[in-house]
Amino acid sequence: MDDQAWYLRTSKLALALAIIHSKPADKSSREYAEHLARTVSGQESKWRAKVKALEAEVLQLRQKQLLSRICSGSFESGGPSSQLQAQEPRSSENTSTLLEDSGCVLSNDQRTEPSEMTEHPGESCISTPFPPLSIVNRPCAPLEKPLSSHMQFLQHLLGLKTLTESESLKTDLSHFENASSTVSDSVFQLLDGLITFYREPKLPCSSFWIEAVDTLARLIGDRNLSNHILKKCSKKLEEFEKTLLQVILSNNRINRFQVQHYVSQSLVTLGSCSLLRKSIISLLLSEVNSFADDLGAINQVQASYDVTRYENIFSVFCVLEQLLQKETEEGNASGMGHEDQEIKKFLQKHDETILQLSDAFPLFTFYLWRLGTLLNSVEIGTVK
Numbered sequence: 596m597d598d599q600a601w602y603l604r605t606s607k608l609a610l611a612l613a614i615i616h617s618k619p620a621d622k623s624s625r626e627y628a629e630h631l632a633r634t635v636s637g638q639e640s641k642w643r644a645k646v647k648a649l650e651a652e653v654l655q656l657r658q659k660q661l662l663s664r665i666c667s668g669s670f671e672s673g674g675p676s677s678q679l680q681a682q683e684p685r686s687s688e689n690t691s692t693l694l695e696d697s698g699c700v701l702s703n704d705q706r707t708e709p710s711e712m713t714e715h716p717g718e719s720c721i722s723t724p725f726p727p728l729s730i731v732n733r734p735c736a737p738l739e740k741p742l743s744s745h746m747q748f749l750q751h752l753l754g755l756k757t758l759t760e761s762e763s764l765k766t767d768l769s770h771f772e773n774a775s776s777t778v779s780d781s782v783f784q785l786l787d788g789l790i791t792f793y794r795e796p797k798l799p800c801s802s803f804w805i806e807a808v809d810t811l812a813r814l815i816g817d818r819n820l821s822n823h824i825l826k827k828c829s830k831k832l833e834e835f836e837k838t839l840l841q842v843i844l845s846n847n848r849i850n851r852f853q854v855q856h857y858v859s860q861s862l863v864t865l866g867s868c869s870l871l872r873k874s875i876i877s878l879l880l881s882e883v884n885s886f887a888d889d890l891g892a893i894n895q896v897q898a899s900y901d902v903t904r905y906e907n908i909f910s911v912f913c914v915l916e917q918l919l920q921k922e923t924e925e926g927n928a929s930g931m932g933h934e935d936q937e938i939k940k941f942l943q944k945h946d947e948t949i950l951q952l953s954d955a956f957p958l959f960t961f962y963l964w965r966l967g968t969l970l971n972s973v974e975i976g977t978v979k
Contacts (some may be wrong), residue, residue: 657777659968670856742788746803750810755815775820779826782811783828786828786831786834792804793839793842815871836865840878844911863914863917866918866921877936898965909962945963948963
């Protein structure tokens with residue numbers, strides 16, 4: 596027996612003897628051991644919750660630090676930090692205007708004078724032309740509250756990047772990549788919350804969630820941030836896309852159409868990012884191809900079909916049409932091509948499927964024809 600195994604067995608024996616010697620007179624050793632196990636288990640869940648809260652607090656502090664670094668122009672990368680090209684300090688009024696233009700929300704309570712900033716030496720040691728950015732706790736629904744700070748941080752980040760890259764205030768953001776983990780961690784948390792909500796969306800749906808999806812699409816569309824976000828969050832993004840699709844397809848409630856419209860709009864918003872659009876189109880076409888095959892098999896044997904799935908597939912058609920139109924408008928048709936297996940399968944079986952199903956499912960085949968026309972126009976644009 597090696598030392599580690601011997602130590603483990605000795606420790607277990609010592610623990611058993613300690614429990615036996617310390618047990619109350621009115622309990623057996625087994626009952627007392629089970630009582631201790633429940634006590635420790637309850638404490639462990641409290642510790643886990645505390646660790647989770649502390650991790651969230653640490654992430655929020657990292658977010659605030661990153662925003663402060665962007666405002667100050669302090670990007671350290673083994674060399675001298677790049678500074679904002681602003682020779683004279685701006686007044687608090689001009690500063691507030693700049694921050695509002697950047698997408699940062701400043702209430703009256705947040706508009707601080709430079710003299711007020713010096714009264715809190717512990718908050719920041721960096722001399723900056725901007726007041727410190729705080730992530731405000733807005734009034735939110737319970738499910739929105741944990742995500743509100745992440746979304747505000749990401750919105751502030753996008754706004755400040757736009758501001759610092761503009762002609763009025765040029766900052767070298769080449770060293771920004773050093774803080775990419777803060778951004779990707781925040782996106783991961785935001786995605787986690789979005790998936791939780793969209794699995795069970797409740798009416799009335801708040802605009803908060805569409806705003807969060809829009810922020811996500813803008814972040815992934817940013818050329819400086821997309822690589823870092825996709826490295827960590829690509830699987831989470833795929834899960835989110837599949838969650839949205841399944842909510843559309845599996846909802847069988849009588850008043851589902853309002854929820855479906857909301858979820859469909861979220862998919863379209865997510866697909867506004869050209870980097871995500873191709874994968875979303877492929878995912879939706881996969882479902883259309885699968886359903887067309889199922890209807891073909893059902894039609895041959897004259898069997899019954901899933902009416903709910905049939906009704907819900909039209910929401911998928913609508914999303915696909917909007918995304919393909921967006922693809923054509925932006926001139927990204929060459930990115931689609933015949934390489935995508937789902938597009939290839941759809942176009943190959945398009946005419947045959949319409950001919951086979953047109954009598955039994957005329958509305959479905961009409962939408963197939965419309966979709967085929969759009970995809971063919973994309974292919975023609977690619978050839979040109």
